[in-house]
Amino acid sequence: MASIGSLSSATSANLYGATIRGVSGLASGIDTDTMIEQMTTGTRNKISQQFQERQKLQWKMDAYRNISSQLIDFNSKYLRLTAQNSLYRASTFDRSIVTSQGSNASKVKVSGSSALLDGLKVTSVKKLATTAGLTAKENASVGKLASGEIDLEGKVQLQKLADSSLYFSYGKQSYSVFLSASADYTNPIETARLINAALDQVETSDNGKLGDKVELSYEDGKFKFKDKQANHDNMVSLTGGSDGVMEALGFNDADLTDDNNIGSTGVLEGKERTATDLVSEITITDFMGGKEMYFSLDGVSKTIKLPDAVELRNMTMKDLAVYMQAAMDKNFGRGKVTVEGMNSKKGSLTFETTHASSVFSVTGGTRGMLGSSGAMKMTAGDSNRLNLNLGIEESGILKNGTRDSLDKYTFSPLTGGHDEELYLEINGTVIKGLTSKSSIRDIVQAVNDSDAGVKVTYLSIADRFTITATTSGSGGAVGFEKEAEVEAKIPDTSSPSVMIPGKKKVQNFANVLFAGCDGTAQTGQDAEFTVRYGGSDEEVTVIRPGNSFVFEGASFTLNDVFNVDPASKSEPVTFSCKVDSEGISKKVSEMVEDYNKMVDEIAKQVGSRPNRKYQPLTDEAKAKMSELEIKNYEDKAKEGLLFGDTLLRGLSDKLRFVFSGVANGQTLENMGLMISGSYSENGKISFDETKFKEALERNPEQVQRLFTGTVDGKGQDGFMARMSGVFNIYAKTDGLTKGSLISRAGSTSAATSLLNNEIQKQMDEIDKRIDSLAEKLQNEIDRYSSQFTRMEQLIAQMNSQSNMFSSFGG
DSSP, X not given: OOOOOSOOHHHHHTGGGOOOOSOOSTTTOXXXXXXXXXHTHHHHHHHHHHXXXXXXXXXXXXXXHHHHHHHHHHIXXXXXXXXXXXXXXXXXXSOOEEEEESTTGGGEEEEXXXXXXXXXXXXXXXXXXXXXXXXOSSOSSOSOEEOOOEETTSEEEEESSTTEEEEEEETTEEEEEEEOTTSOOOSHHHHHHHHHHHHTTOBOTTSSBGGGTEEEEEETTEEXXXXXXXXXXXXXXXXXXXXXXXXXXXXXXXXGSGGGSHHHHSEEEEEEOOGGGGEEEEEHHHHHTTOEEEEEETTEEEEEEOOOHHHHHTXXXXXXXXXXXXXXXXXXXXXXXXXXXXXXXXXXXXXXXXXXXXOEEEEEEXXXXXXXTSTTOOOTTOBSSOOTTSBHHHHTTTSSXXXXXXXXXXXXXXXXXXXXXXXXXXXXXXXXXXXTTOXXXXXXXXXHHSTTOEEEEEETTTTEEEEEXXXXXXXXXXXXXXXXXXXXXXXXXXXXXXXEEEEEEEEOTHHHHTTTOOOOOEEOBOEEEEEEOTTOOOOEEEEESSSEEEETTEEEEEOSOBOOSTTOOOOOBEEEEEOOHXXXXXXXXXXXXXXXXHHHHHHHHHHOOOOTTXXXXXXXXXXXXXXXXXXXHHHHXXXXXXXXXXXXXXXXXHHHHHXXXXXXXXXXXXXXXXXXXXXXXXXXXXXXXXXXXXXXXXXXXHXXXXXXXXXXXXXXXXXHHHHHHHHXXXXXXXXXXXXXXXXXXXXXXXXXXXXXXXXHHHHXXXXXXXXXXXXXXXXXXXXXXXXXXXXXXXXXXXXXXXXXXXXXXX
16 A cells, blocks of 8 residues: 555545535535535645645654664763763772782771772771660560459450441442550540541541541530531441441441431431440450460460360469460470469469560450450550550569669659659750650650760660660760759648749669669770871871771771781781773673664664655545554655754764774774774674773773773863763753754653754644644635535525426426
8 A cells, every 4th residue: 555545535524623514415416515525625635735744744753752862861871970880980990899908808898999099008907996885784674474453253344446447438448447455445535536536547549538538526425427528529438347336336237328327418326325335344254265365475476265264263363374374385385485373363464484585475366355454454565575655654664673663763843744854864965855654765766866966775685775876986975974953843841732943853764774884974986097008118097986987089897906016017908909890891781782773773764765655644544454554554654754864964973983083993992892894884883892801901091091081192082971972962951952853853851842843843833734724624615515505595496486387287
């Protein structure tokens, strides 16, 4: 299909909104629509030709952009100084593989590159840098995991909402709202607040929160879910809950129909409910019987099933401890965990690991077993280690040794809140904002965020706190005073119930965190080493605050001392510096491959002759062809659009001399780069990796100059400098003046050029001509339609008169 005719009648009749209006040949029997189309063929063909010209320009634009994109990619990969594969950066060719040598080589490691390393000798490492710090000498916790008090003869009030879920739908998505086992759901008003807080934690598909759409209130003795949305594009509905939850809140399945739900009515109101409806009472043995608890020892999790209710009724806490001991031995190994309980019906269970370094925790349990109101009075996550999320007294940090009274560490501030303020000072900095109610985590965070210049960490395995200076070397210090006298409210001696301004001696809470340490200030130590430069016998002493640092342009790490005693004569550490021939060779190989692809594409576009028989297809022609036929045809039509293009020929010539203009053929060949002598190859390069590596290892400085700098002092640019110049002429995307290809056809890498380039302006002009021709076509159609319509009317009148006369003759 080498030639394409004009636009089809169906297409052209409606081209650019041009339509034939009127009655077609009802009276005359003439196909007036076809006649009008034939009479406007000239204008329609002109429009078709403009569309074809526009399509050719679009294909030209795409071809130019394909080449400019290759140049832009080449620049990004090899010409930018910050690029990973940059061959324009001089340091790429540095002797960057550094090996320490000598009997003390392991004690000094160096990486990077420096011209001074070849002759440098490290003659001693006198001291390694240290960071000031100390670790508590006593454990932070009691080292045991204990349940709350359990009364095997008592009853337990179970919160129906604790450790449960409510289910909602919003739009087409379903959401689950979890109600924590540790919260208190016994008060209706507080219950509503807690559920609203849980709603605020659930993210919805529109990047909002479920709490933005619905809220729960407790009014007039009833729980009420209310729609908070200003509009109802997506309806929110309550769809259910865990066992017993809906009944506890006063709802049943009949309340959850679409017509009666939150989004439909605005309010979903439950039956009357009081605090007693939120709890249920059952004997603790009936409740605990057969339930499960989940424990973890050093990361290994196991499930422990409790005795059934009948067995529990006949047990003491000691009997339960014996049962749990057997279960622990079976699941974790004999003697790994010891369980103890009192020989009575009331008491707690205590779990202790045999090895002090073992971490034992409760990770979960059957619903109702955990939480503040749960049967075990334990919380998921409780362990034989310090719980950082708990307050000072609840965490148990004060239970060891003499750390027994919180009053020792707190005072009543002269101004401020009602809570007792916690006194904590480190390195002379008093940590403000802490109270008797602060959690251990808050205390640690406050220290780390302060100006004390330290970092506190809890070591879970060791069960101790450690503190280190944030500055290494002699510039960092750690220390604290044991006690202090602070201004505070104190009881009036004459009237103890009255508080007056005064002074109180308080213990520093640092004594608790770092138990067993006397607080004496510890300072760090700087690293000290000596070097001897090439050509000199003088030793230079160097001091650094850390053991890893940059020295003379290279990265040093000191691992150990040697020749500390001046009398020591062990050999110094020297350095062998080699170029990364493997890595550089790979970069050059990839560069050559990309360069040759670019040369091939330019030669293909410039050298392909056009076949004039292949013009852009019309819609009518495409409708009669398969997708493969259309593709094959258009591939032919695109050929030769840039045949002999002067812009691309100029680019091709400049690329040809990027390499040949820097060094002679023999020099290039010696380093593994050979330019093809065949004219048809258009200056493509072949790369011999072996020769290149040899040249690089033999004389890396020469290779570096050929790629990045001037050659032999003649002021000639290296390969990459020349390539950068070519890029700036043809594909520069920034600045006011863009590269020639960008100005000609635009680029996605230069946003402003997409609508402001030479080809786009030509296409815009064609669009204007098409609009003008389309208007002309419609005018022609309207004129011919009007004439044919008048003709049809006259013929209809004549036919009517003829019929009338014929009836007279009958």
